[in-house]
């Protein structure tokens with residue numbers, strides 16, 4: 001219970017939820033205020049019963065709407081990826097396609113169901129402290145857009161169901177892409193949310209060119225805004241990295257307060273915070289999570305973000321291009 005932050009808003013969690021909160025703050029586990037650079041520590045979305053301090057909160061979350069048939073079905077849909085079989089790695093590597101492995105892998109990701117895909121080198125520092133680094137030098141990160149009208153019902157259960165549907169789609173696509181790579185003779189490991197277990201996906205997605213970090217702590221993509229989920233595949237297939245895509249979302253967030261005003265428990269910091277040695281946008285875990293858990297979902301900040309509204313992102317990209325500093329010219 002001491003781990004819960006006092007919120008400036010009027011919103012409060014139920015006494016039943018307060019009773020299952022641990023003493024430790026989730027912000028402390030996340031490394032808020034730590035100047036030293038370091039890997040992430042697990043704070044939530046671990047259902048093994050022992051590796052997180054917030055197991056009681058996670059159980060409360062899953063038990064709370066257990067009798068809701070719609071939510072049960074949505075969770076079952078999300079878990080379909082776990083039943084998708086991994087194929088063996090072919091004994092010899094296939095010859096490289098004419099346009100190179102990176103173009104072929106990107107195309108395979110789109111054919112597997114992704115709405116966008118990017119590639120970067122995997123960094124050790126994206127692995128949780130209590131898990132081994134996944135095998136593979138490279139990571140292919142994929143984006144899956146929500147139906148905006150359904151996300152926009154947040155925090156209604158329809159938004160939760162939409163998120164489960166997209167996690168299900170993301171999980172299956174990651175499994176398909178990993179199998180596509182294995183069939184061509186390279187090991188590959190699929191990762192999907194929310195129980196990603198061993199790695200952070202957002203830093204990889206930013207480095208792979210899928211967008212920028214927004215003030216609401218989630219990503220902003222130049223076409224989907226904040227209206228998408230992620231999955232990814234690590235592999236040793238020889239790939240080339242994409243460049244990060246800095247199209248002005250970070251700059252836009254510096255003068256926008258739409259999500260901070262819309263967040264019921266007032267969880268979104270107005271200024272960037274230092275988290276494990278990096279200054280970045282940050283959401284107060286001890287304020288956001290209780291609201292999310294009490295309602296079984298949230299995502300209000302994703303839905304209200306101007307970049308998420310259908311038909312808006314293109315105009316904002318054009319507008320921000322006029323405000324971004326020009327890249328230095330090559331000598």
Ligand code: SF4
Nearest residue numbers: 263288298299300301
């Ligand atoms: S998910 Fe909800 S509670 Fe959390 S930061 Fe976004 S709006 Fe606030």
Ligand code: SF4
Nearest residue numbers: 214215253256259305
């Ligand atoms: S609502 Fe505004 S401040 Fe919040 S993430 Fe979107 S653009 Fe940034």
